[in-house]
Amino acid sequence: MDADGAAVIEARDLDLVFETADGPVQALKGVSLSIGRGEFVSFIGPSGCGKTTFLRVIAALEEPTGGTITVNGVSPDEARRARAYGYVFQAAGLYPWRTIAGNVKLPLEIMGYPAAEREERVRKVLELVELSGFGNKYPWQLSGGMQQRASIARALAFDADILLMDEPFGALDEIVRDHLNEQLLSLWRRTGKTIGFVTHSIPEAVYLSTKIVVMSPRPGRITDVIESPLPAERPLDIRDTPEFLEVAHRVREGLRAGHAYDE
Numbered sequence: 001m002d003a004d005g006a007a008v009i010e011a012r013d014l015d016l017v018f019e020t021a022d023g024p025v026q027a028l029k030g031v032s033l034s035i036g037r038g039e040f041v042s043f044i045g046p047s048g049c050g051k052t053t054f055l056r057v058i059a060a061l062e063e064p065t066g067g068t069i070t071v072n073g074v075s076p077d078e079a080r081r082a083r084a085y086g087y088v089f090q091a092a093g094l095y096p097w098r099t100i101a102g103n104v105k106l107p108l109e110i111m112g113y114p115a116a117e118r119e120e121r122v123r124k125v126l127e128l129v130e131l132s133g134f135g136n137k138y139p140w141q142l143s144g145g146m147q148q149r150a151s152i153a154r155a156l157a158f159d160a161d162i163l164l165m166d167e168p169f170g171a172l173d174e175i176v177r178d179h180l181n182e183q184l185l186s187l188w189r190r191t192g193k194t195i196g197f198v199t200h201s202i203p204e205a206v207y208l209s210t211k212i213v214v215m216s217p218r219p220g221r222i223t224d225v226i227e228s229p230l231p232a233e234r235p236l237d238i239r240d241t242p243e244f245l246e247v248a249h250r251v252r253e254g255l256r257a258g259h260a261y262d263e
């Protein structure tokens with residue numbers, strides 16, 4: 001594991017209840033989790049188990065109704081103001097009338113970075129996601145996988161330590177997804193970012209993560225936390241090794257146990 005042990009995200013007994021027209025929905029119940037600096041943590045579980053909600057709580061986009069959470073030792077809102085994280089969504093969400101560089105630059109413009117620094121940062125992050133030379137293209141000129149890489153570059157533009165990714169590759173075909181998984185791992189190793197990653201795919205979670213958090217719905221809670229025994233260096237064919245299959249099996253068991261509880 002690449003983490004140096006310092007906790008970047010510390011959640012204790014988090015609850016989140018949404019009040020809806022049909023009554024209260026408990027999206028998170030008693031969620032406690034520690035994420036160390038430089039960890040790659042995946043959240044996996046069936047629809048409605050609170051994966052997105054938990055990521056949104058970390059990013060100060062939702063307020064928990066109980067429990068405590070700190071990000072870099074401060075509240076999520078303070079961490080957001082200190083630009084602690086970048087957020088990547090399932091859809092790349094690039095503006096079609098802006099070039100790729102123009103899209104990546106947008107958060108820097110909003111934050112008031114000087115022009116020269118903006119250019120330098122855009123150059124650097126496009127290189128990180130292997131899109132050097134595509135800055136002048138428009139989103140429609142790029143494949144779906146390249147667009148998603150551009151949205152990762154945008155999230156990295158202001159050099160946040162924490163990258164929150166909500167099913168970023170869910171809409172892509174498997175071959176493109178494999179390639180992006182390899183690139184994301186390599187980016188993670190090179191940058192030492194702390195990554196929180198939501199997925200529905202067991203192989204994706206096991207391939208990418210240092211820690212896999214298995215969740216189950218109604219109410220959304222954590223049913224298992226698996227520390228991966230796999231080395232940081234992971235060629236794609238690691239997915240055929242007994243160690244990999246063993247971790248995948250444990251994730252599957254955790255998902256099954258959560259489901260049985262639900263019935």
Ligand SMILES: Nc1ncnc2c1ncn2[C@@H]1O[C@H](COP(=O)(O)OP(=O)(O)OP(=O)(O)O)[C@@H](O)[C@H]1O
Nearest residue numbers: 018020025027046047048049050051052053054220
């Ligand atoms: N703003 C909201 N208002 C009311 N209920 C909400 C709201 N956001 C989420 N929920 C409910 O909270 C629960 C958890 O939702 P969440 O989106 O976190 O699940 P998820 O695990 O990310 O699901 P999926 O895999 O489908 O994205 C669900 O029952 C959902 O309907």
